[in-house]
């Protein structure tokens with residue numbers, strides 16, 4: 001712990017916000033086509049001013065409380081604690097309206113879009129979770145909503161497609177490439193280029209060109225803002241020994257870590273999806289397999305071939321099935337501030353069943369990766385661990401049922 005504090009001293013101040021060009025260490029920036037400059041510049045020049053205006057904060061906080069249901073509980077998981085021999089708390093983002101942390105960000109961005117005078121919202125989605133969270137706030141605010149989704153994902157995620165349509169969104173299939181998330185993202189970017197004045201693009205994670213990673217991290221930072229006071233009520237101290245979260249693009253992890261980034265005594269544990277195994281060729285463990293590269297507007301770690309072609313990732317959980325990672329996380333990895341672990345599909349399934357039987361909580365498959373990470377930490381009775389339970393398992397029931405049939 002003391003060693004970590006000394007080793008990290010030179011990075012002080014580089015985690016909570018990027019530099020003026022949008023870099024966390026060597027990662028970030030805004031690598032965008034010329035034609036997107038006006039949109040991204042407008043956002044960059046206004047987001048902080050708008051976000052920290054009193055009226056905005058009040059509207060944001062009121063909706064988080066009365067619409068999302070915040071603060072989400074910090075639950076002391078007694079039986080899980082007993083199993084691991086440490087005090088383990090679950091941050092219950094699964095209890096939010098729409099079932100995950102994503103709504104924190106979409107509420108923030110739709111309020112921002114209103115302030116910027118936008119009337120039309122676009123978004124990309126993989127499994128449909130971010131699409132549903134976006135369609136939800138568009139219904140709430142009476143905004144036109146267009147969601148781009150890979151053709152293959154539309155087939156695989158029928159219930160979420162139905163939800164988006166019921167909420168009034170138009171779902172447009174992305175038919176190029178692998179017909180999945182990265183292709184949907186490309187289509188959304190194309191749409192934004194063609195509709196520069198009336199449209200806001202709601203990105204669903206701490207990825208994309210500056211200022212998105214910083215903006216999304218700030219909206220999600222409500223998670224650690226609450227953890228600090230809730231943990232104090234439970235234990236008398238605001239500061240745990242470990243914070244654990246799964247990482248797809250990295251937004252629930254960024255929110256969980258945010259107000260502890262500069263508390264170097266706290267071990268920040270990010271758990272990626274190893275898929276069938278890191279070296280199996282079917283994985284999404286970006287920090288283990290990725291190299292520096294540009295994906296969707298920022299420089300970060302990207303899973304790619306020798307000649308820079310993006311490698312198709314694999315994870316049992318659609319929310320972690322992404323070949324990149326947000327620039328903040330690439331910096332946490334490179335600097336050593338973060339501890340990056342990975343859990344396989346099988347380990348995540350096992351942890352999902354374990355939590356269900358120990359605590360009566362069915363987690364999202366993504367969150368089950370964070371839980372699986374606990375098995376790799378050498379915990380002792382002195383440790384206080386907060387795990388971000390990023391979402392609930394309703395959407396994963398068909399996968400869980402298939403797993404039960406096999407055993």
Ligand SMILES: *Cc1c(COP(=O)(O)O)cnc(C)c1O
Nearest residue numbers: 205248249250251252319366391
């Ligand atoms: C989308 C999603 C994730 C992954 O996204 P991050 O940006 O890495 O947080 C994790 N958990 C759940 C429940 C999700 O829906």
